[in-house]
Amino acid sequence: MPEKKPINGFSKLNKQEKLEVVASYFEDSENALAELQTFWHNDPKKQKLFDEFSENTITNFFFPFGVAPNMLINGKKYMVPMVIEESSVVAAASSSAKFWADKGGFHAKIISTEKIGQVHFIWKGTPEKLKTHMPAIKKKLINGAKDITFRMEERGGGVLDIELIDMTYELENYYQLKATFETKDSMRANFINSSLEEFSSLLKSYFTENNDFVNGEKDCMVIMSILSNYTPNCLVEAFVECDIDELEQPGIDMNPEAFAWKFDKAVKIANVDTFRATTHNKGIFNGIDSVALATGNDFRAIEACGHTYAARSGKYRSLTKVSIKDGKFKYTLRIPLALGTVGGLTTLHPMAKRSLELLGNPNAEELMMIVAVTGLANNFGAIKSLVTKGIQQGHMKMHLFNILNHYDATEEEKKKAVVYFEDKKVSFQKISEFIKDFRS
Amino acid sequence: MPEKKPINGFSKLNKQEKLEVVASYFEDSENALAELQTFWHNDPKKQKLFDEFSENTITNFFFPFGVAPNMLINGKKYMVPMVIEESSVVAAASSSAKFWADKGGFHAKIISTEKIGQVHFIWKGTPEKLKTHMPAIKKKLINGAKDITFRMEERGGGVLDIELIDMTYELENYYQLKATFETKDSMRANFINSSLEEFSSLLKSYFTENNDFVNGEKDCMVIMSILSNYTPNCLVEAFVECDIDELEQPGIDMNPEAFAWKFDKAVKIANVDTFRATTHNKGIFNGIDSVALATGNDFRAIEACGHTYAARSGKYRSLTKVSIKDGKFKYTLRIPLALGTVGGLTTLHPMAKRSLELLGNPNAEELMMIVAVTGLANNFGAIKSLVTKGIQQGHMKMHLFNILNHYDATEEEKKKAVVYFEDKKVSFQKISEFIKDFRS
Numbered sequence: 001m002p003e004k005k006p007i008n009g010f011s012k013l014n015k016q017e018k019l020e021v022v023a024s025y026f027e028d029s030e031n032a033l034a035e036l037q038t039f040w041h042n043d044p045k046k047q048k049l050f051d052e053f054s055e056n057t058i059t060n061f062f063f064p065f066g067v068a069p070n071m072l073i074n075g076k077k078y079m080v081p082m083v084i085e086e087s088s089v090v091a092a093a094s095s096s097a098k099f100w101a102d103k104g105g106f107h108a109k110i111i112s113t114e115k116i117g118q119v120h121f122i123w124k125g126t127p128e129k130l131k132t133h134m135p136a137i138k139k140k141l142i143n144g145a146k147d148i149t150f151r152m153e154e155r156g157g158g159v160l161d162i163e164l165i166d167m168t169y170e171l172e173n174y175y176q177l178k179a180t181f182e183t184k185d186s187m188r189a190n191f192i193n194s195s196l197e198e199f200s201s202l203l204k205s206y207f208t209e210n211n212d213f214v215n216g217e218k219d220c221m222v223i224m225s226i227l228s229n230y231t232p233n234c235l236v237e238a239f240v241e242c243d244i245d246e247l248e249q250p251g252i253d254m255n256p257e258a259f260a261w262k263f264d265k266a267v268k269i270a271n272v273d274t275f276r277a278t279t280h281n282k283g284i285f286n287g288i289d290s291v292a293l294a295t296g297n298d299f300r301a302i303e304a305c306g307h308t309y310a311a312r313s314g315k316y317r318s319l320t321k322v323s324i325k326d327g328k329f330k331y332t333l334r335i336p337l338a339l340g341t342v343g344g345l346t347t348l349h350p351m352a353k354r355s356l357e358l359l360g361n362p363n364a365e366e367l368m369m370i371v372a373v374t375g376l377a378n379n380f381g382a383i384k385s386l387v388t389k390g391i392q393q394g395h396m397k398m399h400l401f402n403i404l405n406h407y408d409a410t411e412e413e414k415k416k417a418v419v420y421f422e423d424k425k426v427s428f429q430k431i432s433e434f435i436k437d438f439r440s
Numbered sequence: 441m442p443e444k445k446p447i448n449g450f451s452k453l454n455k456q457e458k459l460e461v462v463a464s465y466f467e468d469s470e471n472a473l474a475e476l477q478t479f480w481h482n483d484p485k486k487q488k489l490f491d492e493f494s495e496n497t498i499t500n501f502f503f504p505f506g507v508a509p510n511m512l513i514n515g516k517k518y519m520v521p522m523v524i525e526e527s528s529v530v531a532a533a534s535s536s537a538k539f540w541a542d543k544g545g546f547h548a549k550i551i552s553t554e555k556i557g558q559v560h561f562i563w564k565g566t567p568e569k570l571k572t573h574m575p576a577i578k579k580k581l582i583n584g585a586k587d588i589t590f591r592m593e594e595r596g597g598g599v600l601d602i603e604l605i606d607m608t609y610e611l612e613n614y615y616q617l618k619a620t621f622e623t624k625d626s627m628r629a630n631f632i633n634s635s636l637e638e639f640s641s642l643l644k645s646y647f648t649e650n651n652d653f654v655n656g657e658k659d660c661m662v663i664m665s666i667l668s669n670y671t672p673n674c675l676v677e678a679f680v681e682c683d684i685d686e687l688e689q690p691g692i693d694m695n696p697e698a699f700a701w702k703f704d705k706a707v708k709i710a711n712v713d714t715f716r717a718t719t720h721n722k723g724i725f726n727g728i729d730s731v732a733l734a735t736g737n738d739f740r741a742i743e744a745c746g747h748t749y750a751a752r753s754g755k756y757r758s759l760t761k762v763s764i765k766d767g768k769f770k771y772t773l774r775i776p777l778a779l780g781t782v783g784g785l786t787t788l789h790p791m792a793k794r795s796l797e798l799l800g801n802p803n804a805e806e807l808m809m810i811v812a813v814t815g816l817a818n819n820f821g822a823i824k825s826l827v828t829k830g831i832q833q834g835h836m837k838m839h840l841f842n843i844l845n846h847y848d849a850t851e852e853e854k855k856k857a858v859v860y861f862e863d864k865k866v867s868f869q870k871i872s873e874f875i876k877d878f879r880s
Contacts, residue, residue, distance in 0.1 A: 010509040011534060022507055025519055025798050032794065038486075039791065041502065042478060052841035053504045054522075055530040060502040061523040061734065061791050062481065064494040067462055069450040079465055082494075083501040085785055086738060090495040094451060118716060120709050151869070170712040171705070178715070190839070193832050194867060200830075223705050224826035230718035230756075265611070265663050269560050272610040274748060275618070276558060278670035282744035289740055294501065298526060300729055303740070304722035307747030308714060314754045345525055348842055351479065351501050354472065358465050386664035390640075392633050399630070401492035402788055427634060429591070 011056055019058045046350065053345065065294065065351065067358070068093040072105025073373050080374055081355040082290035087399050089286045092381030093374055099384075103242040106376065108369035111235035114160065115338060117192040117227040119177040119200045123207070125217040127166040130175065137206055138162045141177075145198040152191055157182040159195065177203065180233075185364040186343045189227060189298075196225035229301045230308045231338045238372040239332040240380065247329060252388050260329050262387040263322060267331075270318035277317050280379065281310055284319055284333065287378030291371045295359075296345030296352030302337060309336050320379060333376040337368045396426035403431045413438060451496055459498045486790065493785065505734065505791065507798070508533040512545025513813050520814055521795035522730035527839050529726045532821030533814055539824075543682040546816065548809035551675035554600065555778060556668040557632040559617040559640045563647070565657040567606045570615065577646055578602045581617075585638040592631055597622040599635065617643065620673075625804040626783045629667060629738075636665035669741045670748045671778045678812040679772040680820065687769060692828050700769050702827040703762060707771075710758035717757050720819065721750055724759055724773060727818030731811045735799075736785030736792030745776050760819060773816040777808045836866035843871045853878060 007021060019033060026032035036059040041047040051057040068080040068090055080097075082090050100106060123130065142149075142159055152158050158181070165176040177199060181192055200222045207213055207220045247256035254262070270280035285306065289299045310319050323330040341364050346352050356362065359370060385391050400421060404414050417434060424430070447461060459473060466472035476499040481487040491497040508520040508530055520537075522530050540546055563570065582589075582599055589598050598621070605616040617639060621632055640662045647653050647660045687696035694702070710720035725746065729739045750759050763770040781804050785792050796802065799810060825831050840861060844854050857874060864870070 007509045011531070018507075021509075022519065022798065026794070027797075032797075035790065035794065038482060039505075042482070046478070049845055050502050050504050052845060053525055054506050054527055056506040056508065056534065057504040057530075058507065059505045059791070061505045062490050062500040062789075063503065064490050064497040065479070065499045065501045066494050066496040067458075067498065068496065069447045069461075079462065085493055085736065085789070086740075087494055090497075091451070094496065116715060118713075120706075120713075120716065122705065148867075148869075167709075167713065171708055174705075174709065176713070190832070190836065190868060197830050197832055221702075223702060223709060224823075224830075226719060226826060226831055228715040228719050229722045230715045262661075262663060265562065265614075266560075268611055269607075269614065269663060273558075273560075273607065273616070275556060275668040275670045276560065278744045278748045279666060279668050282669045282740050285740045285744065296525065299739075300526075300722050300725045300743070303743040304718045304725065304747060307744065308718045308751070308756045311748070311751030311756050316748045316751050344842075348845055349502075349525070350475065351499070354466070354475065357467075357472075358462065383664075386666060390637050390664075391666055392630070392637055396630065402784075405489055405492060405788055427588075428630060429588075 015051060015058065018056060022058055049348065049350075053349070063293065066090040068097055068374070068377070070094075070101055071097040071370075071373065071377065072101050073108055073369060075105065078360075078370060079358055080291060080370065081294035081358050082287075082374070083293035084286065084290040086286065087402060089290055089378060092385075093287055093290075093377045096377035096381040096384075099380075100240050100377075103240070103246050106238055106240055106373040108236060108238040108373050110365045110368060111237055111334070112233045113182060113365065114231065114233040115181040115183050115188050115192060115227065116231055116233075117179045117181060117196045117225070119179070119196055119203060119225045120223040121175055121177070121200075121203065122173045122221040122223060123175055123217070124173050124219070125213070127168060127175075129217075130164060130166075133206075133210070133212070134164045137203065140206055141199045141202050144202040145195050148191070148194050148198055152183065152186075155184050155186075157184040157186075162199070185341045188338065188340065189344075192227040193225070196227065200225040229304045229338075231305055231336050232309055232312065233336070234338045235334065235336050236368040236372045237332060237334045238369065238376045239330060240376070241328060241330040244324070244327050244329050249388070254388060259387070260324055263383055264324055266383050266387050267318055267320055267322045270320075272317075274316045277310065280318050280320070280383075281307065283382040284335070284375040284379045288335075288337070288371050288375035291374050292339070294352070294355040295339075295341070295367065296349045296355075297339050302339075305336050305338065320376065331376070331380060333372055333379070335372055335375065337371055339364050339367050339371060341367050393425060397421065400426055400431065403428055404435075407432070407435045409435065455491060455498065458496060462498055489788065489790075493789070503733065506530040508537055508814070508817070510534075510541050511537040511810075511813065511817065512541050513548055513809060515545065518800075518810060519798055520731060520810065521734035521798050522727075522814070523733035524726065524730040526726065527842060529730055529818060532825075533727050533730070533817045536817035536821040536824075539820075540680050540817075543680070543686050546678055546680055546813040548676060548678040548813050550805045550808060551677055551774070552673045553622060553805065554671065554673040555621040555623050555628050555632060556671055556673075557619045557621060557636045557666065558668055559619070559636055559643060559665045560663040561615055561617070561640075561643065562613045562661040562663060563615055563657070564613050564659070565653070567608060567615075569657075570604060570606075573646075573650070573652070574604045577643065580646055581639045581642050584642040585635050588631070588634050588638055592623065592626075595624050597624040597626075602639070625781045628778065628780065632667040633665070636667065640665040669744045669778075671745055671776050672749055672752065673776070674778045675774065675776050676808040676812045677772060677774045678809065678816045679770060680816070681768060681770040684764070684767050684769050689828070694828060699827070700764055703823055704764055706823050706827050707758060707760055707762045710760075712757075714756045717750065720758050720760070720823075721747065723822040724775070724815040724819045728775075728777070728811050728815035731814050732779070734792065734795040735779075735781070735807065736789045736795075737779050742777060742779075745778065749776050760816065771816070771820060773812055773819070775812055775815065777811055779804050779807050779811060781807050833865060837861065840866055840871065843868055844875075847872070847875045849875065
């Protein structure tokens with residue numbers, strides 16, 4: 001790749017011009033240009049929609065869109081849309097769905113749905129004085145922001161509370177207004193951020209206008225106003241439960257009691273060991289993010305929130321828990337999930353819209369339950385494999401096609417490989433040998 | 441949506457059959473079927489590739505593929521590929537790239553590249569006795585797994601060490617073998633997991649074969665063997681640095697000293713307040729995940745690792761730090777990032793391959809630096825907006841087209857809207873009014 005000159009005004013170029021600049025970075029510029037265009041949607045209007053989701057867009061990145069059928073949640077059967085690039089994630093969710101379908105399925109419930117936003121400010125006065133003014137400040141802010149909040153209030157949401165947090169022990173003169181919101185089914189970001197910015201200017205004027213404040217007390221410097229992605233009180237619980245006897249599995253050299261015991265140990269380990277906890281929870285997010293991506297939700301927000309929650313005790317731990325009592329096995333996931341089913345990409349992205357339709361157009365609470373269940377299903381599948389036959393056997397089998405594609409295997413070679421590896425351990429090495437033998 | 445009967449053997453159906461089952465879930469089945477197919481790649485061979493990445497695949501989910509030009513890293517200019525559904529992420533990265541381009545750009549360095557795997561086992565003997573056997577166990581495991589490790593060793597990687605971790609104080613009879621690996625440029629998962637499963641069976645046979653062990657000591661129950669996604673010693677640092685005077689920004693009502701002071705406060709707040717830290721770090725992952733997605737890396741692994749690292753002190757904190765000293769402003773991100781540039785999707789996904797080409801086919805270490813820099817760039821852009829004009833002004837402007845698309849705005853309406861909102865605050869409400877006025 002030749003060193004390129006700085007590009008001025010790239011964002012002002014039209015798409016074709018941008019595409020040409022980008023193509024010039026490739027050694028096979030013409031091929032590259034043609035290939036990038038093969039990923040455009042055939043309908044130029046739809047393609048324009050994708051282009052306008054983000055900036056400097058030149059094409060689309062394809063992620064496989066799969067489904068996990070037969071996911072039984074609170075007695076209702078779902079076909080769960082999953083968007084994920086990693087092999088074995090959809091398979092694990094589907095296999096767990098099947099495993100639990102005849103054991104009552106998955107259960108889920110909403111614990112709470114509160115969102116959070118903060119105005120961070122520096123103010124040079126005593127915490128005591130500020131506290132006495134809080135009822136008046138709160139009133140001014142809530143009334144003053146009605147222009148922004150009235151539509152949300154009509155839909156049953158709005159500002160729940162505004163609280164003063166004294167943080168001066170952490171940082172000199174630093175306070176917070178911590179506001180809590182109910183945002184119903186909507187993507188909350190714009191509503192909360194607009195409300196907070198309004199609070200922030202109302203707060204500043206409160207200090208200048210009120211005669212109880214003198215000199216430096218009149219100045220309030222707002223450092224920033226923004227929602228928090230950490231929403232520990234926007235919480236959902238998903239669980240499965242059955243008699244231990246029902247954990248019998250064909251082809252596994254382990255009785256149900258031994259399986260339950262070992263499964264329990266695996267989860268306890270993820271609770272006491274952070275190195276294991278990270279991977280344990282990552283398996284949960286494999287499922288959660290797949291559905292979040294499919295439904296146009298922001299997976300970075302979900303990940304940041306869930307992992308912070310996993311560390312809330314002062315140590316990063318497992319998000320799931322096993323209980324074995326009176327012959328019953330119960331496996332529970334509790335996780336904060338702030339999701340939306342209206343607004344944002346959920347309705348704009350044609351496939352996100354289809355994903356929601358496939359789920360029967362759930363509201364945000366129902367989606368929280370579906371997403372949490374899929375996370376639990378994926379984690380259950382992973383632990384089940386880990387404590388029985390190990391992760392590699394199943395995983396590599398799922399990975400078989402990717403490795404075969406790496407060798408540009410023909411359809412015939414693929415078919416033979418599937419038969420050949422049916423009862424054998426799959427590894428990159430083994431497949432490579434198989435292909436070599438087959439071709440010679 | 442009518443309640444559906446359980447679907448048996450869904451995974452065994454061919455793609456067309458799967459598609460028809462899925463379509464039957466939609467009220468407009470025929471339209472849905474047709475629409476799902478519009479997202480297929482025109483080249484059936486390429487489409488088959490996407491189908492085989494995952495399971496039960498029926499179509500593709502499109503993510504906008506954009507670029508951030510002019511990203512100067514260690515003196516070299518990059519055109520950074522970013523795959524992200526959130527508006528303003530690519531714009532923020534590009535704007536930070538531009539801001540820093542004439543101030544020496546971004547700097548980055550690799551601190552370490554160690555990967556981790558664990559064999560978790562239950563053994564009923566004393567920790568002291570086990571410790572005396574560790575040198576012999578380690579030797580047996582490393583030599584015994586040569587079949588799996590020799591190819592990685594040829595490429596300069598392999599097993600670095602195997603350590604015994606006594607966890608009996610946390611859980612009765614629970615020990616770990618903690619193995620460290622160097623995996624060079626490859627996606628490490630399969631190599632590490634296969635090595636660990638081999639270690640696990642070698643460990644079991646060590647106990648049965650060695651005459652120093654009697655009775656219960658001969659039994660070693662391996663709970664599970666698997667890599668850890670938490671790799672605090674696979675670490676990269678990215679930073680920017682300039683004279684405070686250089687932080688002058690046109691159109692901002694704040695001098696460079698005041699800006700630096702306020703920026704510093706914003707980062708300090710993210711260090712002392714977890715609610716803010718989560719969102720602060722989420723902004724870093726906006727950039728990191730965009731490049732991870734574009735290059736076929738596993739973003740769930742990256743997220744799980746980075747957030748665990750953010751909580752390592754016992755409190756979830758900011759991943760970045762500001763230093764203001766001797767008239768210099770320095771902003772640093774330190775983050776563990778286990779990435780691959782060969783194997784897995786990186787070479788199989790045509791667009792992931794193109795992304796790596798666009799970056800000049802970096803090795804894993806170079807990619808770690810590019811990804812970390814993009815994370816820092818995004819976070820810098822977010823904090824810069826937050827402490828100056830607020831997040832909403834810029835964000836809503838980026839969001840303008842999405843809202844206009846929501847109203848099916850024509851090209852003419854879009855053009856007028858861009859001009860109209862050039863100097864005005866954008867909100868959903870305002871745009872809705874604009875469209876209504878324009879159309880009446």
